[in-house]
Amino acid sequence: MTHISDLDTPAALVDVPRMQGNIDRMQARMDRLGVRFRPHVKTSKCLPVVQAQLDAGARGITVSTLKEAEEFFDAGIDDILYAVCIAPARLPRALALQRRGCDLKLVTDSVAGAEAIARFGKAHGEVFEAWIEIDTDGNRSGIPPEGDALLAVGRALHDGGARLGGVMAHAGSSYDHDRPEALRAAAEQERHGTVRAAERLRQAGLPCPVVSVGSTPTALSAQALDGVTEVRAGVYVFFDLVMLNVGVCTMDEIALSVLTTVIGHQPEKGWAIVDAGWMAMSRDRGTQKQKHDFGYGQVCMEDGTPIAGYVMDSANQEHGILCHADSIDHGITERFPVGTRLRILPNHACATAAQHPEYHAIFPGDEVRTWPRFYGW
Amino acid sequence: MTHISDLDTPAALVDVPRMQGNIDRMQARMDRLGVRFRPHVKTSKCLPVVQAQLDAGARGITVSTLKEAEEFFDAGIDDILYAVCIAPARLPRALALQRRGCDLKLVTDSVAGAEAIARFGKAHGEVFEAWIEIDTDGNRSGIPPEGDALLAVGRALHDGGARLGGVMAHAGSSYDHDRPEALRAAAEQERHGTVRAAERLRQAGLPCPVVSVGSTPTALSAQALDGVTEVRAGVYVFFDLVMLNVGVCTMDEIALSVLTTVIGHQPEKGWAIVDAGWMAMSRDRGTQKQKHDFGYGQVCMEDGTPIAGYVMDSANQEHGILCHADSIDHGITERFPVGTRLRILPNHACATAAQHPEYHAIFPGDEVRTWPRFYGW
Numbered sequence: 001m002t003h004i005s006d007l008d009t010p011a012a013l014v015d016v017p018r019m020q021g022n023i024d025r026m027q028a029r030m031d032r033l034g035v036r037f038r039p040h041v042k043t044s045k046c047l048p049v050v051q052a053q054l055d056a057g058a059r060g061i062t063v064s065t066l067k068e069a070e071e072f073f074d075a076g077i078d079d080i081l082y083a084v085c086i087a088p089a090r091l092p093r094a095l096a097l098q099r100r101g102c103d104l105k106l107v108t109d110s111v112a113g114a115e116a117i118a119r120f121g122k123a124h125g126e127v128f129e130a131w132i133e134i135d136t137d138g139n140r141s142g143i144p145p146e147g148d149a150l151l152a153v154g155r156a157l158h159d160g161g162a163r164l165g166g167v168m169a170h171a172g173s174s175y176d177h178d179r180p181e182a183l184r185a186a187a188e189q190e191r192h193g194t195v196r197a198a199e200r201l202r203q204a205g206l207p208c209p210v211v212s213v214g215s216t217p218t219a220l221s222a223q224a225l226d227g228v229t230e231v232r233a234g235v236y237v238f239f240d241l242v243m244l245n246v247g248v249c250t251m252d253e254i255a256l257s258v259l260t261t262v263i264g265h266q267p268e269k270g271w272a273i274v275d276a277g278w279m280a281m282s283r284d285r286g287t288q289k290q291k292h293d294f295g296y297g298q299v300c301m302e303d304g305t306p307i308a309g310y311v312m313d314s315a316n317q318e319h320g321i322l323c324h325a326d327s328i329d330h331g332i333t334e335r336f337p338v339g340t341r342l343r344i345l346p347n348h349a350c351a352t353a354a355q356h357p358e359y360h361a362i363f364p365g366d367e368v369r370t371w372p373r374f375y376g377w
Numbered sequence: 378m379t380h381i382s383d384l385d386t387p388a389a390l391v392d393v394p395r396m397q398g399n400i401d402r403m404q405a406r407m408d409r410l411g412v413r414f415r416p417h418v419k420t421s422k423c424l425p426v427v428q429a430q431l432d433a434g435a436r437g438i439t440v441s442t443l444k445e446a447e448e449f450f451d452a453g454i455d456d457i458l459y460a461v462c463i464a465p466a467r468l469p470r471a472l473a474l475q476r477r478g479c480d481l482k483l484v485t486d487s488v489a490g491a492e493a494i495a496r497f498g499k500a501h502g503e504v505f506e507a508w509i510e511i512d513t514d515g516n517r518s519g520i521p522p523e524g525d526a527l528l529a530v531g532r533a534l535h536d537g538g539a540r541l542g543g544v545m546a547h548a549g550s551s552y553d554h555d556r557p558e559a560l561r562a563a564a565e566q567e568r569h570g571t572v573r574a575a576e577r578l579r580q581a582g583l584p585c586p587v588v589s590v591g592s593t594p595t596a597l598s599a600q601a602l603d604g605v606t607e608v609r610a611g612v613y614v615f616f617d618l619v620m621l622n623v624g625v626c627t628m629d630e631i632a633l634s635v636l637t638t639v640i641g642h643q644p645e646k647g648w649a650i651v652d653a654g655w656m657a658m659s660r661d662r663g664t665q666k667q668k669h670d671f672g673y674g675q676v677c678m679e680d681g682t683p684i685a686g687y688v689m690d691s692a693n694q695e696h697g698i699l700c701h702a703d704s705i706d707h708g709i710t711e712r713f714p715v716g717t718r719l720r721i722l723p724n725h726a727c728a729t730a731a732q733h734p735e736y737h738a739i740f741p742g743d744e745v746r747t748w749p750r751f752y753g754w
Binding site for chain 1: 385386387388419441442461462463464465466467470486487489490493512515517518549638639640641642643646650652655656657659660661662693694695696698714715716725727728731732733734735752753754
């Protein structure tokens with residue numbers, strides 16, 4: 001049996017009981033709110049993680065790339081929302097998936113995109129299902145719930161011969177909040193705009209069976225989801241320091257960490273140097289503008305216990321510099337001698353996980369199993 | 378024959394003539410300065426790139442992980458410097474490489490590290506070669522050229538039975554400069570400190586055959602390298618926008634770019650949305666504090682021609698937001714319609730390349746060949 005002490009560093013660790021707790025909390029919340037839950041698998045890109053989400057009650061998955069759709073369809077999952085507006089040149093890959101039996105849902109937010117989907121399907125004798133992306137907070141893509149564009153896109157899909165399956169929104173701006181009342185308001189804004197878009201489509205005689213919303217902060221803050229049929233969220237499965245600052249998790253719910261080894265010091269500066277740099281942590285500095293800046297991550301003992309005040313302050317490709325955030329620890333060499341193994345909690349789990357070819361899943365009793373993850377497009 | 382127009386997006390492109398020009402410029406410079414050149418392969422992690430460096434005259438390679446050492450040794454390259462202080466627990470992997478015939482050089486900057494290397498070698502009947510890392514600019518790891526620590530580490534290696542092969546330094550702070558005179562001074566500081574460390578070791582009766590320095594900015598700025606035997610550099614092979622701001626390359630020498638497709642717009646904000654987000658570009662914002670902030674990258678036409686003023690302003694996992702840096706382009710939808718293919722020049726080639734499982738190498742005549750790259754530890 002493999003133990004943490006057998007692992008070479010740097011290595012991505014998943015605390016399985018914490019992950020299961022995060023999955024159970026989210027699913028129970030969705031069950032109470034009376035909506036289906038469709039996890040976003042871009043965070044983990046790992047079958048055992050996604051299987052645990054489905055086993056807990058999730059219905060279908062959300063993906064950010066066709067590679068994810070292909071990998072998880074090959075693993076037996078067939079209800080898949082590809083939640084990024086599809087580039088027209090990529091439609092042949094979507095067609096191939098659908099013809100193999102995948103219940104694939106595409107997304108668009110423009111007449112040009114809608115026409116391309118409908119036209120390509122018609123040319124190949126297939127009906128694509130597409131959802132319209134709604135912009136409820138001005139954060140990224142999508143079309144406003146009000147205005148002519150929504151109906152124009154809906155008609156381009158429906159009249160063009162595609163299946164208009166619903167509307168979806170992602171309240172990305174919820175990441176900017178850190179008070180419960182602001183998060184509840186963001187969730188209500190996301191819900192209201194998306195439901196309003198669905199109503200307008202229906203009033204115009206267009207079908208809109210699905211109303212899909214979601215982000216981890218809004219999913220964990222919504223008080224009611226009237227009119228919504230499903231919720232999506234991704235990073236909740238691992239959580240991270242950005243989510244801690246937003247206020248939707250505690251430090252001991254963060255399930256992803258990077259195991260690292262001390263390889264040197266600059267004692268007069270109070271630095272310990274470790275073998276996890278930005279290659280292992282990612283360059284994500286998501287806590288930089290939040291209420292607590294953790295640098296590149298929070299330092300913990302090898303067993304996962306946080307060491308208050310110690311952060312990864314800066315990073316080169318394969319070097320991380322650890323120090324006390326507020327003072328120079330002149331005893332750093334004795335505190336963390338060469339060879340000391342530590343864990344670093346990441347700013348952004350999606351970005352940190354993406355740097356690793358595999359997870360080391362830590363089960364109760366310190367048993368470690370290797371879980372592969374994939375990357376690329 | 379594959380062409381750029383056949384590639385799905387996002388995709389990492391390498392302009393082979395530009396890369397070859399970068400390799401030839403660096404090698405010619407090293408030849409003129411009378412030193413060996415040992416490229417750092419952490420940038421590309423790709424055999425055809427490294428082979429081009431060796432074919433041009435490079436002698437041996439530098440790696441940042443034992444995985445790189447193992448991969449390139451398996452490909453037939455045996456003169457390898459592992460340029461990160463080794464964690465003692467990783468010595469068995471180094472031993473295995475050496476026993477297979479690899480001429481592996483380790484690095485240390487502490488008595489604890491030196492003793493671990495010597496002791497482990499002695500326990501296994503092998504002599505490890507180790508170089509001492511020198512800190513010439515207070516940027517990261519290494520020990521100062523002056524002071525007792527240098528001789529203590531040297532003796533711990535030599536007297537402990539390891540082979541003290543030399544000294545090495547990396548002037549990481551050269552990245553902070555952007556004037557030729559400051560870069561020349563940084564190069565001279567790196568040279569002077571490293572040569573001084575070698576002289577002190579020799580005066581103490583210790584061997585120090587190799588004096589190794591290097592960073593892309595200092596390698597391209599040094600006016601003389603008296604006492605230096607070899608230079609290392611990595612990112613010069615591709616260059617990037619950080620190096621453009623430092624002043625050691627032009628925009629038309631940047632050999633790495635990310636091919637992407639426009640998937641939507643927010644016309645009232647002047648945004649075009651593309652299918653390359655931070656997953657394709659990395660989260661590296663290295664130009665943020667430089668004289669010209671390129672956001673997540675410089676926008677170019679599909680053929681690589683830069684489009685002045687247009688940058689990737691922000692990024693989600695699989696979405697990039699392109700806009701004019703200084704004004705709202707209300708005609709963005711017509712300028713870059715859905716389906717338009719563009720290239721983005723990256724801030725930091727090492728970080729962007731690391732996000733991709735393969736390069737698409739573009740040869741003269743637009744012929745594309747796939748070059749695999751690896752990741753992980």
